[in-house]
Amino acid sequence: VDRTCTSAAEVVIVGGGIGGLANAVALTRAGHRVTVLEQAAQFGEVGAGLQLAPNATRILARWGLLDEVIARGVLPSRLVFRDAIDGTELTHLDLGADFRARYGAPYVVIHRSDLHQILYAACQRAGVDLRTNATVTRIDGGEHSATAVLPERSHEAAVVLAADGLWSQLRRPFSDDKAVCSGFAAYRGAVPIAELTIPREDLAMQDVVVYFGPGCHLVQYPLRGGEMFNQVAVFRSAAYSRGEADWGGPEELDGAFAQCHPKVRAALATLWRDRHWPMFDRLPIEHWVDGRVALTGDAAHPMLQYLAQGACQAIADAANLAGHAAGAEPNWEAALAGYQAERTAVTARVQRSARFWGETWHCDGLARTLRNALFRDREITDYRYVDWLYAQSPSPAPVVPRSVARDPEKEA
């Protein structure tokens, strides 16, 4: 019995997270029939808030989804960086009218599940074939097609995309690399404003605030039009450094922030203490495409969170591939080759830069002194550290000239 379905879709996407659904939205807009295979019993997202920089919101605007994203999220006024020890502001990025004009789109923060729902609804409207309880065990490549193999039934399509995230099993044929553990643990908490124990005068309800500390940091911003408050506290685990298997537990959390300013320590009380996330990334790889199989999103380029670009780069992947494959009967080989060439270069830089920013956020001693001087010296209108990122186009041509887009991590 041939259980392979050949006619259902031109593209099969394995994984129904934000990256998988973004690809489904982009490819249906480009004229293709798409099936999404999600192994869970239902589509959904766990977690708390996420940040969408203009390189992603420009794409969401083009897809007709930005208004809804803004309606369910928050448009912060500023991205504020503070020293976690003394609490003082080091610099801020004004996210207002000048910023939006410069990058052609706003900076938005939104709950992960809200963004996921918006993408899911868009897929439904576009007629994407959305399937749950679908565990793909491997992808078989062919010359002009590929097949997502499941225990019960396989799906053959012109292209199969692996969007199965950081722990991607489908990445294996592309690389035998292991996810790299940073030794940092993240605690999150997205709670209704009424549940917060932080003094109201210490709440920056219009800003994304990041406190840099030695071996730790705290991110705070509002969600859902200000009804919720989102916090992420991240620290280098001493237990991990000692080689202990059980590390990052709540008993380490308070100690990691003990030397921080009272405003920072006050935030820890409203984190979810019953779960935490060890932080992983992978090193960049050069090949995401093999015949008609391609990696996308975290399966292709998992990154540390310090540039808040995980979702943004997954959305950019989707826009890029769809841009190369627009219209009926595209040249898929050329489309995938262009996608690979352009997106591996950009995301490798984001992965490396995210590591660099993590070091910069968490440093101590002389490096902290120099970082604080550098940040304090920054002109508020100096965009050179973000131009290269926020002005990124999903197409090859950069929006800003290369000379403007200086890459701090290149100095290292």
Next chain:
Amino acid sequence: VDRTCTSAAEVVIVGGGIGGLANAVALTRAGHRVTVLEQAAQFGEVGAGLQLAPNATRILARWGLLDEVIARGVLPSRLVFRDAIDGTELTHLDLGADFRARYGAPYVVIHRSDLHQILYAACQRAGVDLRTNATVTRIDGGEHSATAVLPERSHEAAVVLAADGLWSQLRRPFSDDKAVCSGFAAYRGAVPIAELTIPREDLAMQDVVVYFGPGCHLVQYPLRGGEMFNQVAVFRSAAYSRGEADWGGPEELDGAFAQCHPKVRAALATLWRDRHWPMFDRLPIEHWVDGRVALTGDAAHPMLQYLAQGACQAIADAANLAGHAAGAEPNWEAALAGYQAERTAVTARVQRSARFWGETWHCDGLARTLRNALFRDREITDYRYVDWLYAQSPSPAPVVPRSVARDPEKEA
């Protein structure tokens, strides 16, 4: 037999180096009779070049010695900071007309022995009693006088100054501290231009150039109107770090600079390899005055060389004390109290800042990346890191407002 000489001088200065002679010049100008006791068989200085920033040259101008200092030295155009690994310029301080107008005096580099000779000749002209082969074993303090005790003959005076340098024996009653070894060794070389093996196109004959490297640095500048070239190569000794007693030898020199740019390595060939200087400083102390005995110069506040302020601060000590003790029959108690209060505060900051700059010069990794970004970001007309130092007045009132004179080391 009473061998004590009571009438020769109002002030006896123990030590005839740059600091001792500067005090003699200042105090004779203030109307006092001065004797200088030098333990060596003749007055003189060893070493190579030194740098005189405007906080010192303003004083030399007041003493009528600046024209001669300039005539025998060099007025560099710029103080240039470069990365020793890639050789690129990080920033520079323009030492031209704007700089001179801002600080009321020029930046001058001069051979140590030339500055010493100028001060010596000024002492001779002023009738200072200059004595050699005079080893002072201790200073006996009295209520209204002090006595410099020598094996043969002692010198009683209204005030005795201990100007016996880093290894001061006369400091002992003030502090039982030890000189602090930095574990860095300095190689110097001041040679006629003709002897240089550096390619001429690599010679910056108008500039003071400092190359910052990981655990090492190189300073280069011309001397004697450009007839000579002065170099100082300094490195952290691995042998010292390993606890070896014999460290800093020439076998360590080349290895310490092995990863530096060829322009930096080329400089090492014309250093004097037959001698080197281990670099020491001491922690600041609060009391330099006991009755009629006072410390001055390196005996009071030996510092690391990274701000090039050793001679400058000794000259400032001299100007400060003489300013408090001007005219016949000064109130020496008040003068010494004012001197101690003002000069301990300033020099403690210079000592601490010099250590901080050393760390900044010699850092690697993330700190190097951040330092280079900070230095490259600096506006050429931004004087805030030097205002606090170069605008120093020997009197208590600062020339620039405190808000301008930001102290980078305070961040640490």
